[in-house]
Amino acid sequence: MSYAQQQRDPGKHLAGIAFVVVFHIVLVYALVNGLGRKVVDLIKQPLQVSLIAEAKPLPPPPPPPPKIIPKVAPHVTTPPPPVYTPPPEVKVEAPPPAPNTVIATTPVPPPPVEVATQAPPAPPAPVPTPAPVAKAEPAVxxxxxxxxxxxxxxxxxxxxxxxxxxxxxxxxxxxxxxxxxxxxxxxxxxxxxxxxxxxxxxxxxxxxxxxxxxxxxxxxxxxxxxxxxx
CATH class of the missing domain: 3.30.2420.10 (TonB)
Structure with missing residues (x-):
């Protein structure tokens, strides 16, 4: 069966024709009952527009603190002390004694003799003075x-x-x-x-x-x- 014959078959188009007819009936009913006016009123109402603040970009995270690297004092190597070399020993020969040398000796004076001095005599002890005799008061x-x-x-x-x-x-x-x-x-x-x-x-x-x-x-x-x- 060719394509042309399929288009000519009216039984297959009944469903589409019925849908179109029902749609027009519903549309006419809606116009009659004011449904169209409600749609127009809804379209005429002002639109409520709310402005949303522009989202600010987040600040970048702070940079990580620098790493503190402890300073290490450089290791100073102390050079070893020089090897002590003793000086060469020089022998000094004593001169020969002169002939007929007279050696003078000085006598040591004897230590001074301490002469004991007699201590001065102690002063005589003071003679106690007699206490004054109280004068007898006359009787009353x-x-x-x-x-x-x-x-x-x-x-x-x-x-x-x-x-x-x-x-x-x-x-x-x-x-x-x-x-x-x-x-x-x-x-x-x-x-x-x-x-x-x-x-x-x-x-x-x-x-x-x-x-x-x-x-x-x-x-x-x-x-x-x-x-x-x-």
Whole structure:
């Protein structure tokens, strides 16, 4: 059967014709129902374009660190020391002794003799001085026992004129010593409110006070009081 006869056979083209007819029916149905408009709307919508940053090339890896090669000091070979060669021995002949030679010898002086010198005599030991003997202090007794008239002396002592002018009052304590024979010695004012009263009180004790000897030197005190009558 030739090729021309195959093309003329209508039974073989029914499938293709049926497909074309169905395709046109679907296309007409789509146009009628607005499918074409939706396709046009989709085409009219703006396209969203997003820019992607250009990828930068990666930096090249750092070069490897240089290898440190330790420096080795060059080996210096020390040359061997030279061989010691002793100098040739030269024999020196001593000159012959001269005839009739006189050899002078100097005598060695004897060592000096040390003369022992006598050491100076040691100074005499100091004589200890005797310790000072403490002076015996007189015993203290009651003035009433040693001096019976002490109250009369206190009452008869005059008021100092300077104290009267100044309008002063004061107190004086006179200390004195009574010898074994009853005499008065070393009268001093040991306590005083004003010097203006000292001389009068000391004079009254030294001249007017009569004391009785106690067999030893004793010490006593007599207080004086000077008051102005208001």
């Amino acid at each position: 007794v009651d003035v009433g026992v040693a001096c019976p008239n002490h109250k009369e002396v206190l009452g008869a002592t005059p008021f100092p004129k300077q104290a009267l002018k100044l309008g002063l009052s004061g107190d004086v304590t006179v200390e004195f010593e009574v010898n074994p024979d009853g005499s008065i010695a070393n009268a001093v004012a040991v306590k005083s409110s004003n010097r203006v009263f000292n001389a009068v009180a000391i004079e009254a004790v030294s001249k007017n006070l009569h004391c009785v000897g106690q067999g030893q030197r004793v010490r006593a005190r007599l207080p004086f009081t000077f008051r102005l009558d208001s």
